[in-house]
Amino acid sequence: MARYALRRLMAEYKQLTVNPPEGIIAGPMNEENFFEWEALITGPEDTPFEGGVFPAKLQFPSDYPLSPPKMQFTCEMFHPNIYPDGRVCISILHSPGDDPTGYESSSERWSPVQSVEKILLSVVSMLAEPNDESAANLDAAKMWRDDRQQFNQIAQKLVRHTLGLQ
Amino acid sequence: MQTKMRALLFALGSFLLTSAVVGHAYYQRKQFYPSVVFITKSNPSMAVMYTQGFVLVLLVGKLMRKLFFGQLHAAEFEHLIERSWYAVTETCLAFTVFRDDFSPKFVALFTLLLFLKSFHWLAEDRVDFMERSPVITWVFHLRILCKILVQKFLRKIHLIPRVILSALLTLLGALDYLFVNSAYHSTLSKGPSVQLVFGFEYAILLTITTNISIKYILHTIDIESENPWEAKAVYLLHTELIVGFLKVVLYGLFMLIMARIHTFPLFAIRPMYLTTRAFKRALQDVIMSRRAIRNMNHLYPDVTPEELANSDSTCIICREEMTSGAKRLPCNHIFHTLCLRSWFQRQQTCPTCRLDVLQTAQPQAPPRPPPPAANNAQADARPAPPPAQPMGHRPFHMPHVWMPAAPRQGNAGDASSDSTAGASASSSSTQAGPIPMMPPPFAFSFPAHGFPFPPPPPFFPPPPISVPLPPANFEGMTREELEALVGVEEENIRNRIRCLRNIQCFLDAAVLQMHQYSTATGRHIFTSNDEPTLPNFEGLLKNLQEEARKVDKEPEGAAGFSPPQAPEEIPEEDKEAAELRKLRLQRFSPNDDSAK
DSSP states (O other): OHHHHHHHHHHHHHHHHHSOOTTEEEEEEETTEEEEEEEEEEOOTTSTTTTOEEEEEEEOOTTTTTSOOEEEESSOOOBTTBOTTSBBOOGGGSOTTOOSSSOOOGGGSOOTTOOHHHHHHHHHHHHHSOOTTSOSSHHHHHHHHHOHHHHHHHHHHHHHHHTTOO | OHHHHHHHHHHHHHHHHHHHHHHHHHHHHOSHHHHHHHHHHOHHHHHHHHHHHHHHHHHHHHHHHHHHHOSOOHHHHHHHHHHHHHHHHHHHHHHHHTGGGOOHHHHHHHHHHHHHHHHHHHHHHHHHHHHHSOHHHHHHHHHHHSOHHHHHHHHHHHHHHHHHHHHHHHHHHHHHHHHHHHHHHHHHHHOSSTHHHHHHHHHHHHHHHHHHHHHHHHHHHHHHSSSOOTTHHHHHHHHHHHHHHHHHHHHHHHHHHHHHHSOOOGGGHHHHHHHHHHHHHHHHHHHHHHHHHHHHHHTSOEEOHHHHHHSOOEETTTTEEOOSSEEEOTTSOEEEHHHHHHHHTTOSBOTTTOOBHHHHTTTOOOSSOOOGGGHHHHHHHOOSOOTTSOSTTGGGOOHHHHSOHHHHHHHHHHHTHHHHHHHHHTHHHHHTOSOTTSOGGGTTSOTTTTOOOOSSOOOSOOOOOOSOOOOSSOTTOOHHHHHHHHHHHHHHHHHHHHHHHHHHHHHHHHHHHHHHHHHHHHHHHHHHHOOSOTTHHHHHHHHHHHHHHHHHHSTGGGTOOOOSOOGGGOOGGGHHHHHHHHHHHHHHSTTOSSOO
């Protein structure tokens, strides 16, 4: 099992280094273990997260393309779809069996067609457009809906924080 | 770093204390035996001795770990710590059951058990890691880089950790067996006691060792063989199932016996629960895998190598080229048989379009016509014609004669060479794009034009004419026949229109190609003559636009497509452009051989 996962991860790594998508860097933490990756995501433009560089780690299961990886931001995040401990909650990271929030149709769930690149791109678009229907961080979702200004302020603070300005 | 220093200090202090205590006792009693009695009689001395024992055990454990595993990986270490905490808690719970037998020997035995357990865990992790680490590429690189001798030598070095690992596994197995045996004999001779617990624990450890060894052997075979070993997954599944079953039986027995003799063994509940769950999962996996294999063999047609060669065939599951061993799902998506099988163990849907294959597979007829790119191959693969195809219109049916598959590919490939090259370079984004309905074999279908789907499915050679041609005059035909004829004709007309549209598309593509060509040659002139610089392009464009406007204004100008400019009308500043155009025309004229 894991051999297939390894080969696929290598293929994806190669793909990502040869042809990196804009604003995203990702790769294994060390070449010995391809099942733990580190990713850097730049905040999308024209959003409160603009300019930030957010580190995250990806943990791949040994049956990887069959099961989704887990993604967790390693910096502080405040976003409706990110748990306070940094875990990312988006539908393509859930296999069709489990549904933590009960809002996702199975068509947007994980399938082997997805890839690291697509996960990271969806995370970028999630940063730009939070989905407050299936909130992982209730405070953030509430603030995003009711008090956008304060939400933006907090996001800006986080951006400055990730850049080491504060 | 700090914890290391602290541990070192602790070990040193313990050694100093022990030597002080022993020295003191010997100084007091002068002889060996009396000093031993002196130490055992005094509680503080015994405390020091126990601490020393603990430190020694830890050191021995460290030594063994270094010997067998070398440096531990971070994940392994975390795993070890987590599991040890559980084990310690459970041991403490077990102590409560056997508080009557509590003695230093008992504690020592438990410590030993804990140590052996931790080694089992580490061995398990290490064997699992074998599969994950990209060792194969290392060997691969060596093979490329080194000559045979050097390579052999290095491969031997590379084998050393494996030799150690197998030695460890044998040792663990032997130890487990030994302890089970001794526990069994002591229970037989002295009646049930704590030995019962140890016996069961070691029996379970023995099953774990067996499991690890089997896995280890399988992995080794897999690594040694050049190409991935297909049957391994099945073997692994079955091993898991059998070992899981053994463990569940062992735990069940243990629970029963313990509940009868002592009390209900609380400390065994967690492991029991975990094993039952693992067993259940293994059972489910085996069942699903069997079902998936059966479905694979019966429901979905194989894709022939020629067909694969004709299409852009990357298996979207493993992202590798498909050369053989591929299956086609009812929704026309193609995957490696093995990849598909492992996915079907999880879910019975198409990975690309999420079609529920179990439900749609029953009628056996493909809902959409397969690609014409593989006419003949398809005919081989599927002897029986799909029922959806009405046979009647065969004799009229022409499109595949007008539009043979091969030139089509060539054209599309040429015309869109730029755009497709770009698209295929970033293949993952196009292939697996958000529109999953696009079947993968058509990766070269026209991205710019939204190429229409291939004309009707000519996937077998026209059959021997079984249906007689309708008579020239329609007398003597029944109403139904006439209606059928009308339907057939309609279908034919539709096909023809589709064909014409395709041709139109090709023409568009050709125009595009010509345009690209002309721009390319234009640039070539600039670079070779070095005279007119790039900004003149804008002048040219303006000129053209003006002319177009003029043509629009004069109604009679629209009728004749006269050459856009006569030399006397050219303003001064456009002369260069005109010259350029003339040059280009020269280059383009077919007689001119000097043009490239």
